[in-house]
Amino acid sequence: MNGAMIESEAERLRDELVARLVADGAVTSLAWQAAFAEVPRHVFVPVFYRQSPTEQPAVDASTPSEWLEGVYSDQLLVVSPDVKSSSTVPSLMAVMLEALDPADGDRVLEIGTGTGYNAALLSHRLGDRNVVSVDIAADLVSDAKSRLASIGYHPTLGVGDGVDGWPGEAPYDGIIATCAPDAVPGAWLGQVRPGGRIVAPIATGVAVIDVAPGRKGMGRFLPGGAYFMPLRATPGQVDLGSQIADITSAIAPVRTTDLGETIWFDDDFQFVLSAALPGLRFLTKLAESGITIFTDADGSWARLDGGAVAQGGPQRLWDAVENAHRQWDGVGRPTRDKFSITVDGGAQHIRLDGHGVEWRLGRVIP
Ligand SMILES: C[S@@+](CC[C@H](N)C(=O)[O-])C[C@H]1O[C@@H](n2cnc3c(N)ncnc32)[C@H](O)[C@@H]1O
Known part of the structure; x- marks a missing residue:
């Protein structure tokens, strides 16, 4: 396949994926539909790997058409051989972006740049000058920067521990995290303006938290599961x-x-x-x-x-x-969308309202 053929095949497969995201209800607004239709995921995922519990991860697509089929499937794609980064399932990205629901001109911080694809979607929606994205891995940020630039986007990218947010560009109207903290870091609450929103994977669910004055927030969980890699302290491997x-x-x-x-x-x-x-x-x-x-x-x-x-x-x-x-x-085996979350600095709780059941994030309250 030559370059022109790849681009036209990518466009065809992308249109199919977007139609599916709309039909399944993951994309619900015209603004995000346009972003998914126009931002090329294949630019951000030049290669992906197959995971195996017993063998080293191996490249998962040997021909250009296998590669494009994979890129434009609704699947999580492992993008580094050491499995330290992945490109999130598009339908989950869409659900989270829809839940963030930014207005035109809003400024958004993303935690977990990874491939840069989500930063590109945000740049399409809000303009790249309104997007900041940070990742703990410098090599990923550097690759994401060149891929974003190759399609004309120059958001602010930073290398750092996302637990600290990115104070230099605060305040933000929203924060979206694509790696999972155990609880909402205090820095995030301090960097989102009151009335703004945090969308983050907490406890395998997507928490949608509206920020109130005084570093407080209240929110709920979306119905679907969100199995993101945990926010890690340093890039490294365990034996x-x-x-x-x-x-x-x-x-x-x-x-x-x-x-x-x-x-x-x-x-x-x-x-x-x-x-x-x-x-x-x-x-x-x-x-x-x-x-x-x-x-x-x-x-x-x-x-x-x-x-x-x-x-x-x-x-x-x-x-x-x-x-x-x-x-x-x-309490009747409730699903995650029956729970609410409150954050008040260090005190963070997940509650099943009406049942007196709550977990302080990190441990069970008897
Ligand atoms: C699922 S990937 C992000 C996918 C990305 N949003 C995209 O569009 O490709 C999770 C990312 O979180 C990053 N990460 C893990 N711990 C982090 C931390 N403490 N601070 C910032 N980024 C972190 C990983 O390096 C990885 O790239």
Whole structure:
């Protein structure tokens, strides 16, 4: 395929994707429809990788037409071989941008530049001088800058920890995050003007928070799941192999449990679990032994083997999972859109109104 053929095929596939985003209700406004129709995703995703639990990520499309089909599918695309960045599912990007609902001329800060595609959509909607985007990884920001410039956009891009926002350009009318904090960072509340809005993945849901004076905010969760990579402190890698080996061979008391590892895949319960135990991870399922390992950021772990569980580290992780499940089950297994979120500086709560159930972000309130 020569350059002209790629562009015309990209346009055809993009039109199909946009039609689908509109039909599915992800895009609801003409302004965002035009942005998705006119911003070329393929410029921002020159290559993407297939993930495998056992092998190194491999390039996922060997021919130009496979590549374009992938780019213009409604899929998350891993864009770096070390899996430290991805291009978000377009329908989820659309739902979040629609929820941000900026007015003409609004100034928006994005946390998590990644490929630069979302920054391009924002630049199309608001004008690039009204868009600021930051990422912790300098190499990603540099690549995003050239791709944005190649289609005529020059938003302000910064390298830094998004937990600090980007104070130099504040105040903003809105912040949109495409990596997930455990709770809304105080800096974000301080950098959005009262009346402005924060849209961020919290606890596997999209929180839409209207900012009030005094660094406060109130919001709700959209119905769909939002499984973003966590906001990380520094770009780096963990030695998963030795962690798995240590936990597999650790000697610890064993008890029976009625709750199997499949509860992790219950999307509604995931929300509750992420609110109650934000550091919890499904580390692995070992095919040869049938053992499943969960870990927490505090170093705790749980090892499930059939109906038995062993636990180690500072907290009894599986006990906490069972408690959260009992609490969620007791209030009728609500979906995430039944919950609200309040932020007031350090005190942040997810509530199921009318049931007296709430989680202070990061732990269960008994
Ligand atoms: C899902 S990707 C973002 C996708 C991006 N918006 C796009 O349009 O391609 C998440 C990004 O968050 C970035 N990130 C992770 N932790 C961060 C942090 N503490 N501060 C800023 N960016 C961070 C990652 O480097 C990664 O590029």
